[in-house]
Amino acid sequence: MGRIYDEDDYEEDYLEEEVFDTEEIEDDDLIADTLYEIVTRMGFKDVDIEWEERSDHTRYFVEGGDLGVLIGSHGITLEALQYLVGVINSRKGLVKHKIIVDIGGYRERRERVLRARARKEAENALRHGEEIALEPMPACDRRIIHVCLHNNPSVETFSEGEEPERYVVIKPVV
Numbered sequence: 001m002g003r004i005y006d007e008d009d010y011e012e013d014y015l016e017e018e019v020f021d022t023e024e025i026e027d028d029d030l031i032a033d034t035l036y037e038i039v040t041r042m043g044f045k046d047v048d049i050e051w052e053e054r055s056d057h058t059r060y061f062v063e064g065g066d067l068g069v070l071i072g073s074h075g076i077t078l079e080a081l082q083y084l085v086g087v088i089n090s091r092k093g094l095v096k097h098k099i100i101v102d103i104g105g106y107r108e109r110r111e112r113v114l115r116a117r118a119r120k121e122a123e124n125a126l127r128h129g130e131e132i133a134l135e136p137m138p139a140c141d142r143r144i145i146h147v148c149l150h151n152n153p154s155v156e157t158f159s160e161g162e163e164p165e166r167y168v169v170i171k172p173v174v
Contacts, residue, residue: 030094035060035085035101044070057098060085061105071106078103079138111144118148118170122155125170136165145170 032049039047039062047064062070071078082101089095102108117134125132134145145168146157156171 031085031089031099032060034088038084057100059100059102062101062103067104070103075106075110078106114141114144115148118145121170122149122152125172126154129172131169131171134168136161136167142166142168
């Protein structure tokens with residue numbers, strides 16, 4: 001895990017300088033710094049940010065009290081925050097790897113729920129011998145369903161529909 005950011009870091013690092021200067025940060029994670037600045041400027045003062053490097057991405061964990069607003073309905077605000085951090089990263093060239101933002105463990109809980117749902121619906125499709133269409137969901141959720149069932153030779157998955165009503169179909173292989 002990387003360094004934990006808290007309110008004292010904000011006062012020390014950001015109140016003295018109005019402009020975010022990436023060249024003065026040596027051992028810190030530039031994405032964590034950027035994410036912390038965005039979240040605290042949104043009014044969330046009691047937050048900690050940790051990060052964990054994984055094989056294909058770095059996952060940033062935003063923790064603190066009453067962060068439900070940052071998650072939003074069905075994670076829509078969380079997705080917007082991750083998109084914003086990704087755009088900032090691509091423009092400033094802060095890191096070269098994929099960035100995943102998780103708030104209060106929401107994304108990990110959601111992934112567990114989606115994987116369980118994928119397995120259950122695959123069983124239903126096989127039991128009834130027909131396609132199962134899931135509800136419309138964001139691309140990141142659809143990807144979890146596809147990846148979860150990718151190695152199951154009994155079913156195939158594909159997405160249909162137009163955004164924002166795009167959904168996953170689980171089809172038994174005959």
